[in-house]
Amino acid sequence: xxxxxxxxxxxxxxxxxxxxxxxxxxxxxxxxxxxxxxxxxxxxxxxxxxxxxxxxxxxxxxxxxxxxxxxxxxxxxxxxxxxxxxxxxxxxxxxxxxxxxxxxxxxxxxxxxxxxxxxxxxxxxxxxxxxxxxxxxxxxxxxxxxxxxxxxxxxxxxxxxxxxxxxxxxxxxxxxxxxxxxxxxxxxxxxxxxxxxxxxxxxxxxxxxxxxxxxxxxxxxxxxxxxxxxxxxxxxxxxxxxxxxxxxxxxxxxxxxxxxxxxxxxxxxxxxxxxxxxxxxxxxxxxxxxxxxxxxxxxxxxxxxxxxxxxxxxx
Numbered sequence: 001x002x003x004x005x006x007x008x009x010x011x012x013x014x015x016x017x018x019x020x021x022x023x024x025x026x027x028x029x030x031x032x033x034x035x036x037x038x039x040x041x042x043x044x045x046x047x048x049x050x051x052x053x054x055x056x057x058x059x060x061x062x063x064x065x066x067x068x069x070x071x072x073x074x075x076x077x078x079x080x081x082x083x084x085x086x087x088x089x090x091x092x093x094x095x096x097x098x099x100x101x102x103x104x105x106x107x108x109x110x111x112x113x114x115x116x117x118x119x120x121x122x123x124x125x126x127x128x129x130x131x132x133x134x135x136x137x138x139x140x141x142x143x144x145x146x147x148x149x150x151x152x153x154x155x156x157x158x159x160x161x162x163x164x165x166x167x168x169x170x171x172x173x174x175x176x177x178x179x180x181x182x183x184x185x186x187x188x189x190x191x192x193x194x195x196x197x198x199x200x201x202x203x204x205x206x207x208x209x210x211x212x213x214x215x216x217x218x219x220x221x222x223x224x225x226x227x228x229x230x231x232x233x234x235x236x237x238x239x240x241x242x243x244x245x246x247x248x249x250x251x252x253x254x255x256x257x258x259x260x261x262x263x264x265x266x267x268x269x270x271x272x273x274x275x276x277x278x279x280x281x282x283x284x285x286x287x288x289x290x291x292x293x294x295x296x297x298x299x300x301x302x303x304x305x306x307x308x309x310x311x312x313x314x315x
Contacts, residue, residue, distance in 0.1 A: 102199040106275040109305025117296030139163035153178045169193035201226040217252030230271035239268040261285025
């Protein structure tokens with residue numbers, strides 16, 4: 001049976017699309033000079049092996065291998081994550097192809113957002129950079145959002161997103177934040193990808209997921225709601241409006257830094273495109289006894305990506 005065609009949609013990048021800029025996982029507070037803001041990620045996983053063009057011929061005189069039926073449970077959809085559809089690996093400038101009108105991951109490359117607003121971490125930079133790079137598997141990308149100032153302080157977020165049958169999933173998240181005096185590192189690696197934004201979300205019907213920090217100190221609960229679906233035409237009515245509400249709390253022993261935060265993030269996307277056009281974020285929380293507040297708006301200014309700089313060959 002053909003899968004129903006989902007509504008036109010577009011995803012969250014979330015300026016963490018998902019988690020919070022100052023909330024989301026277990027933070028560790030260290031001197032700024034001891035915690036760099038470069039965000040390494042494990043890109044050692046090679047893309048899945050491609051199937052061969054056809055079956056290999058058996059040696060002359062050899063008996064063909066027996067056909068072993070798979071157990072019926074093999075065909076049951078795994079929970080909670082459905083298997084993704086196979087597809088070709090996109091080249092820079094080419095969006096990930098998606099069948100049946102689902103959310104389309106953007107073309108690889110560099111994008112820019114104009115930023116305005118206020119933050120207790122310091123004045124936000126005028127420009128936020130988004131780099132969309134290929135991850136280890138097919139239909140999988142790493143989004144790196146860089147909202148640092150010229151002095152290196154600010155926020156940088158990294159999300160690993162993967163396309164599945166019913167939407168876009170988050171499989172890893174990392175955030176580095178620095179005030180210039182101290183640095184906070186938050187990291188999540190869920191055992192299975194969580195549904196970040198479904199293709200066929202319905203207006204007013206929420207979805208949610210919970211994450212625990214890699215060191216077991218904190219949890220983050222995220223609830224998404226489709227506020228309005230994209231409609232034909234231009235202007236705000238032509239954008240899909242999704243609201244994410246995230247709550248972070250410390251659950252670990254006294255050795256874990258005390259962190260609480262709530263973030264409400266409104267994202268707007270063109271129909272069928274995962275790349276957000278605008279991201280409004282309102283964050284309130286505490287890090288230890290220090291209050292943290294931020295209210296920002298990021299607006300896409302370069303919808304066509306620039307090619308990523310190629311590292312020079314060393315041989």
